[in-house]
Amino acid sequence: MPVIRTAEDGFDWRLRTPRAVLLRWVGWFALVALTVSCWQLMTADTIWSFVTDAPTQGADIVDRMMPPRWDYMAKLWWPLWDTINIATLGTLAAVIMGVPVAFLAARNTTPSVTLVRPVALLIIVSSRSINSLIWALLLVSILGPGVLAGIVAIALRSIGFIGKLLYEAIEEIDVTQVEAVTASGAGPTQVMDYAIVPQIMPAFAGITVFRWDINIRESAVVGLVGAGGLGLQLEASLNTLAWPQVSLILLVILATVLLSEWLSAKVRHAII
Amino acid sequence: MLLIKGLTKRYKTGDLALHDVDLEVPAGQVMGLIGPSGAGKSTLIRCINRLVEPTAGQISLKGQEVTGLGRAALRQTRRRMGMIFQEFALVERLTVMENVLSGRLGYVGFWRSFTRRFPPADVAKAFATLDRVGLLDHVDKRADALSGGQRQRVGIARALVQDPDMLLVDEPTASLDPKTSRQIMRLICEVCAERQLAAIVNIHDVNLAQMFVQRIVGLRQGRVVFDGAAQGLTPETLTLIYGEEDWSRSIRRDDDDDALATARTLHGEPVRERLAGLT
Known part of the structure; x- marks a missing residue:
């Protein structure tokens, strides 16, 4: 009061x-x-002598990284192409699997709230709860090392992301538009095509491009555990302490991410 | 045309929205449905095409039972009932033409509608209807690029293209300015007369209702408390429908614009203003 x-x-x-x-x-x-x-709690287990000489150590590594070994670039084009492919194909596969899951999970489009919806939500949660690096670790041991494991790892992680954001968008649609199309005698698939899909299209485009943008970054990392692409080169360079190569790879990843960010901003702007 | 017997609707929450409603609407009659918010006007309209499932009672259109129809038969019956909405309920991101053609969805198969390859007869019908409502210049625009009055005309065209036997109209003018409201009401009444459609029009504006409809039904707490000619509305009947208030002004005079025209209408001389922007 x-x-x-x-x-x-x-x-x-x-x-x-x-x-x-x-x-x-x-x-x-x-x-x-x-x-x-x-x-x-944090400071109790810290060895302070390591922390105090951190600036020296950091400067040492940067010193060894400089200058980047530019001629190593010749060996990076192919892994770079792999990385982009892992991200793109992984996103594509995730869209194909994630969109139906989203429709099954959305309260207003699911065939059954008590039976189907919990299953769809479980798929989304389990996909989201496991990092793509962990997915990649598992898949490398199942499928063997290589690009395929990377694609599947990215796809499995992205299903949950796309599914969750898309089903939230589906639940937020304007119901009177759905009512109007239903009232004309349209069937359920026609209602979906005419009343629901047009309403979620901007969200769908935004979500997909955003996930692709994230996947470019992640696909560079999944290579660390053997799933192909730039990460594989990064791991090899780190293991052999080839710091100039490491710095070049980091630069390439930075450039790729910048490019994908720019591209996804463009695409999002064009679609919405 | 439309026959409603003992229609009752109780929502899951326990609210009794409609209680034992009996109504008959003949072909060509435009019936105004008035009543306070929450009286069950929208529920009544939605029960007729079963967007809301009635709890009890019978509804029949041209002698055919609507209640108890299976899914396929219900879809076929919905084709014969055009619906017009308060907030227009157009699919905003589709073009005017797609919105109008969505009125034909009950007649075409999924693939034809998915690929937007409607039969030529349907497209011709859509063009003719758009011409009738005066929107032939806006066929290819997206629905969200139109003004309120234009959107409601698209809504009317979408309902008409269904070749309906009756129109269910839910607050068609609630989001429009006074002049556009009149134009829209006039258009609805004209097309009903042209095609001999029965229509139920939910409306909040008592004045507007009196200007255009022949018969008024008053609903209060889910019951029909008034059913008679539009001219038969008195302060007493309005009190019966809405509750105690000074009604003398809302029947005789129009506060927002041309009181004279309203007065002339009420004295039995209908005003035929031309529709601005409609050719």
Whole structure:
């Protein structure tokens, strides 16, 4: 009751009651206390002599990385192409599998809220809960090392991402448009085609391009565990302490990500 | 044409939206349905084409039972009932033509509609209807590029292209300005007269209803409390429908514009303004 009656029969107004103010102070205090105790936990296991010479070590590695070994680029074109392919094909496969899952998971399009929807949600959650690097580790041991393992790893991780964001978009559509098309005597597939798909198209395009953009980054990493692409070269260079090669690879990844970011911004702008 | 007997709807929440409603709407009659918000006007309209499942009662269109139809038969019956919405309910990202042709979805198969290759007769019908509502210049525009009045005309064209026997009209003018509201109401009444369609029009504006419809049904808390000629509305009947209020002004005079024209209409001399922008 933030409205307070004053002595001379007027009203005073505060945003919060005194009790709410006190509770907020206690909340903030608990947060600060937690931060302090976490800091203590963290510093207990830190070997400070390593931390104090960190600037020297860092400078040493940067020194060894410079200059990048530019002629190594000749060996990077092919892995770079692999990386882009892993991302693109992985995204494509994820779209093909994720879109039906999204329709099954959305409350307003699922055939059964009690049976089908939980299964679809389980697929989405299990796909999202496992990082693509872990997927890649598993798949490399199942499918053997190579690009295929990378594609499947990226695809499996992306199903959940695309499925989740898309089913949220489906649940937010305007129902009167669906009513209008239904009222004309259209069948369920026609309702989907005429009333639902046009409404989620901008979201779908945005989600797909955004995921592709993320996948370019991730496909460079899944190579670290043997799933092909730039990561494979990175791992080889790191293992042989070939720092100039490492710096070149990092530069190439940076350039690729910049390019994909620019491209995805363009595409999103064009579609929406 | 349309016969409703003992229609009752109770929502899962326990709210009784309609209670034992009996109505008959003959061909060519435009019936205005008035009543306070929550009286069950939208529910009544949606029960007729079963966007809302009735709890009890019978509805029949041209002698054919609508309640209890299976899915395929229901789709065929929905084709004969055109629906017009308050917020137009056009599919915003589709073109005007696609929106109008979506009224033919009940007649064409999935693949034809998916590839947008409608039969030439359907396309010709869509063009003729767009011509009738005065939108022939906007065929290829996206629906979200149109003004409110134009969008509602697309909504009307979409309903008409179904070749319906009746129109279900839910608050057609609630989001339009007074002048456009009149044009839209006039258009709806004209096409109903031309094609001998029965129509139920949910409407909040009592004045507008009196100007255009022949018969008014008043709904209060899911029950029909008034059913009679539009001219028969008195302050007493409005109190019966809406509750206590000073009604004398809302029947005799129009507050927003040309009170004279309204007065002339009420004295039995219909005003035939030409539709601006309609040729």
